[in-house]
Amino acid sequence: MPNAPTVIVKTNKVWTNWHETVRQKVASYVTIWNANPNVASIADYNATTVVLQKQIADALKRKLEIRAAGGTWSFSPVAATDGILINTQPLNYRFWPEPADLTSEWADRAESLVFAQCGMSIAELNEALQGRGRSLKTSGASNGQTIAGAIATGTHGSAIREGAIHDSVVGLHIVTGPDRHVWLERKTDSVVSDAWLAKLGAERLPDDEVFKAALVSLGCFGIVHGVMLESAEAFWLRAYRGTYQGNDPWEVISQFDFSQVAPHPGVEPYFFQSIFKPYASNSPPCFTLMYATANRPSGPAPERHDKWRPGDGAAEVVANITDLAGGTPKFLAEYLFKQMCPDIDGTCGRWGDMFWDTSTRGKSAGMAIGLPLANAQEAVEALQALNKSYKIPGILALRFVQSSEATLAFTRHAPVTCVLDIDGTLSKKMKDFQEAAWKELQSMGIPFTFHWGKLMPAEPGLVEQMYGQGTVEDWRKGCAAILPDPAARGLFQCGAVRGLGIDP
Amino acid sequence: MIRLLIALLTLTGCWYHRVEVPSSVTYASEERFTLWATGWRAAKIDAGDECPSQTIKQVTVRGNWGYSLIRLATLGLVAPTRVERHCARARIDDANTPPDTGAITGPDGATYWSIGLGKLMQYEPTPQCRGRGLDTVAVRPNPLFDLMSVGTVGLVSPLRIGWKCRPLSTGAP
Numbered sequence A: 001m002p003n004a005p006t007v008i009v010k011t012n013k014v015w016t017n018w019h020e021t022v023r024q025k026v027a028s029y030v031t032i033w034n035a036n037p038n039v040a041s042i043a044d045y046n047a048t049t050v051v052l053q054k055q056i057a058d059a060l061k062r063k064l065e066i067r068a069a070g071g072t073w074s075f076s077p078v079a080a081t082d083g084i085l086i087n088t089q090p091l092n093y094r095f096w097p098e099p100a101d102l103t104s105e106w107a108d109r110a111e112s113l114v115f116a117q118c119g120m121s122i123a124e125l126n127e128a129l130q131g132r133g134r135s136l137k138t139s140g141a142s143n144g145q146t147i148a149g150a151i152a153t154g155t156h157g158s159a160i161r162e163g164a165i166h167d168s169v170v171g172l173h174i175v176t177g178p179d180r181h182v183w184l185e186r187k188t189d190s191v192v193s194d195a196w197l198a199k200l201g202a203e204r205l206p207d208d209e210v211f212k213a214a215l216v217s218l219g220c221f222g223i224v225h226g227v228m229l230e231s232a233e234a235f236w237l238r239a240y241r242g243t244y245q246g247n248d249p250w251e252v253i254s255q256f257d258f259s260q261v262a263p264h265p266g267v268e269p270y271f272f273q274s275i276f277k278p279y280a281s282n283s284p285p286c287f288t289l290m291y292a293t294a295n296r297p298s299g300p301a302p303e304r305h306d307k308w309r310p311g312d313g314a315a316e317v318v319a320n321i322t323d324l325a326g327g328t329p330k331f332l333a334e335y336l337f338k339q340m341c342p343d344i345d346g347t348c349g350r351w352g353d354m355f356w357d358t359s360t361r362g363k364s365a366g367m368a369i370g371l372p373l374a375n376a377q378e379a380v381e382a383l384q385a386l387n388k389s390y391k392i393p394g395i396l397a398l399r400f401v402q403s404s405e406a407t408l409a410f411t412r413h414a415p416v417t418c419v420l421d422i423d424g425t426l427s428k429k430m431k432d433f434q435e436a437a438w439k440e441l442q443s444m445g446i447p448f449t450f451h452w453g454k455l456m457p458a459e460p461g462l463v464e465q466m467y468g469q470g471t472v473e474d475w476r477k478g479c480a481a482i483l484p485d486p487a488a489r490g491l492f493q494c495g496a497v498r499g500l501g502i503d504p
Numbered sequence B: 001m002i003r004l005l006i007a008l009l010t011l012t013g014c015w016y017h018r019v020e021v022p023s024s025v026t027y028a029s030e031e032r033f034t035l036w037a038t039g040w041r042a043a044k045i046d047a048g049d050e051c052p053s054q055t056i057k058q059v060t061v062r063g064n065w066g067y068s069l070i071r072l073a074t075l076g077l078v079a080p081t082r083v084e085r086h087c088a089r090a091r092i093d094d095a096n097t098p099p100d101t102g103a104i105t106g107p108d109g110a111t112y113w114s115i116g117l118g119k120l121m122q123y124e125p126t127p128q129c130r131g132r133g134l135d136t137v138a139v140r141p142n143p144l145f146d147l148m149s150v151g152t153v154g155l156v157s158p159l160r161i162g163w164k165c166r167p168l169s170t171g172a173p
Helices: A042-062 A122-130 A147-152 A194-200 A208-215 A249-255 A314-324 A330-340 A373-389 A428-443 A462-467 A469-482 A486-491 A495-499 B002-011 B065-073 B143-151
Strands: A006-016 A023-033 A066-069 A084-087 A113-117 A169-177 A180-185 A203-206 A223-230 A236-243 A271-276 A286-293 A308-310 A344-349 A364-372 A394-402 A416-425 B016-020 B027-038 B043-046 B056-062 B078-088 B110-115 B121-123 B133-140 B156-166
Touching: A023 A042, A023 B027, A042 A066, A042 A084, A042 A169, A042 A194, A042 A223, A042 A486, A066 A147, A066 A223, A113 A122, A122 A147, A147 A223, A169 A208, A180 A194, A180 A208, A194 A203, A208 A469, A249 A373, A314 A330, A314 A416, A314 A428, A330 A394, A364 A373, A364 A428, A373 A394, A373 A416, A373 A428, A416 A428, A462 A469, B016 B110, B016 B156, B027 B043, B027 B056, B043 B056, B043 B078, B065 B078, B065 B143, B078 B133, B143 B156
Parallel strands: A023 A084, A066 A084, A180 A203
Antiparallel strands: A006 A023, A113 A223, A169 A180, A169 A223, A236 A286, A236 A344, A271 A286, A271 A394, A308 B121, A364 A416, A394 A416, B016 B056, B027 B078, B043 B133, B056 B078, B056 B133, B110 B121, B110 B156, B133 B156
16 A cells, blocks of 8 residues: 655745746645655556546636646746646656566667656756666756656757657656546557556557647646656767857858867767857857767866855846846946856766756746748847847857657757747846847748747737647647547646637 | 946845755755744754655755844844755665765855845855755854844855755665
C-alpha cells in the first residue's frame, strides 16, 4: 500500500513568475509532493495521478480553470490562471524503461529513453542522464524549466542540426479528467508495450496528428504528468565565444558555412549562436561556437557564479535609467553587451555543464521571434535601423533550430528556424521596441511566429495569421480528441490562450 | 539630478540576504515567516514539516526596520528575523545518483553583504553543497551589523550567516 502524496493548498495567493512579468491572483495554489519524494516508484507515481484527478474533479465542482505551472520560467502568462494552479515542481520522479516496457521496435533502444515526471527540471534531467552516459540533445540557455513546461511552450536551444526539446518526445502521459488518463504516442511509431500501460493504468491513444498537436499544448490538453523522452549518447562540448573576425558574418549564418570560422575552420559546431549589437549596425557579431566530441577534450570547466553578483533590482535600475535618459547611453549599451557576451576560450563540459543555473533575477524582458533562416539578415538589419529611435537596453541574438512537426511549434519554419531574441531589461523603451519590431517584420512581409513562453502580443487573429487557420484548427481538433467534452476542454484554458483567440 | 533621484527611488524597499545552494535541486515551494531568537542565540531555519524533501534550496533573510530597531535596542538579546524559505526538490536516490560524501558544515558564520538594499549588488559566499540541499541556516545576531544597516538606510548591510548541508537520504527499497 503506497503512502499518500502530500498536498499543500494555499488560497488567494498572488503567483509571480521567475522574471516578474506576470502577477496573478489564484483561487487555489496547490503544491503536490510525491508520497516518497526521494525514492521513485510507479506505485507512488500512480498515487500522484490520482491526486491530479482529484484536483480536476475539484475544479469541475468549483467551476474553476485548472492549469499546471512548471519552473515559472515563461515571460508570458501562458501558465497563469485565476482558478487552480498546480505547482508541479516537486514532481520529479524519473524511470528508466526496461525492454519489456517497450514495443519490439524500441526494445533494443531502451537505454535511450527516460520517462520523466512533469516537474523534473532540465537540470535534473541533465544530471540523471549523465549518470547513465546519456544526454539531452538540446535545451534552453539555462536549466530551470520543468520538462512539461519546456515542451508545452516550445522551448528550444541552438543545436543547429537538432529540433527543440519537444522534438525528442516520443510519448506523453496526460491526466484528462477525474476518471481518465491517457498515454499519447504516434500511431506510426508506437513506443510502449501493454505492460507499460498496465503499470500506469493509462488508456492508449495512438494518433500521429493528435500527438503532434499535444506536443506544444500550451497546457490546454490536460495535465501532462509524464514525458517519455529520447536522449542521445553522452558527448562533450568545447566552447568558444568572441567577436567574429572574418569577412561577412551572414555567409556563416545563412549557409552554416564554417569553413573560415576560427578556431576550427571547416568544422561544423554542434551549437551556434550569434549576438548582434542593436545600436551598431556595422559592428561584427559575437559568435558562440560549441564543438561536440565523444571524449573529454582538454580545457577548463565552465566558470560558476562569482561571490559578488547583481542584486535583484539591478535590471530594474538599468531599465529606469534608460527610460529616463531617453535611451541607453553608448557606454552602458557596450557594458550590457559585454555582460551578455563574455569571451570564452575552450571551456569544456557535458551538456549540463554548459547550460547551467541562471543567476539572472529581477525584471527582464525576453521576446523570441521565429522566422525562416533566409530572412534573418534583413530582419536583423531592419531592427538595428529601428533601434536608432529606441536605443534599447538589450541585445539581438540569433539561434538556430531544425523545423518542428509539432502543430503549434513556433520553430516551424523549414528547413531551419532562426530564432531572433530581443532580450534585455524590462523598460518601457524595450516593450515599445518589441512591439514595433514585430510590426516592422509584419510590414516587410517576413513570415514570423512567437515563442509561446516569451513576451508576445495578445492579439486575437494573430496566431491564425502566423500559423494559418487550418493549422490552428488541427490543434483544436487534437485537443478535442483528447478532451471530447467541451466542459472538460474549458477547464484547461486560461486568459492568455483565450486572449489569442485560439481556445479549443 | 531630478532624473537621478527618480531612478534612485527604484531602490526603495528593504534589504535582503540570500543563502542558496548552487545545484540542480531547484526550489519547489516557499514559505515566509518570522523567527524570534532570544538570549543572543542564532535564529535557525530548518526544513520543517513543510518540506517533504527535508532539504532547503534557498533562504532569503528580509531586512526590516522594526526588527532591526528591536535587535539594536536589546543589543541582540531579542532578535526577530523575517525569512523566506524555499524547499528543495527531492533528490531521487537511485543507482544514477552521484555518491554522497556526507554532510558538510559551513563556516560558523560567513558575512553576507547587501549593497543598495540588496538590489544593486549582493555578496553571497555560496555554500558548496552541490548535489545536496541545506539542512539548517543560522542567522547570528550582531548589533554592530544592525547599526550599519540602519545607519546607512540599508545601503550597506552585512549579516552573519552559518549553514549546514544535508546528506542525501540513503537506501532505496
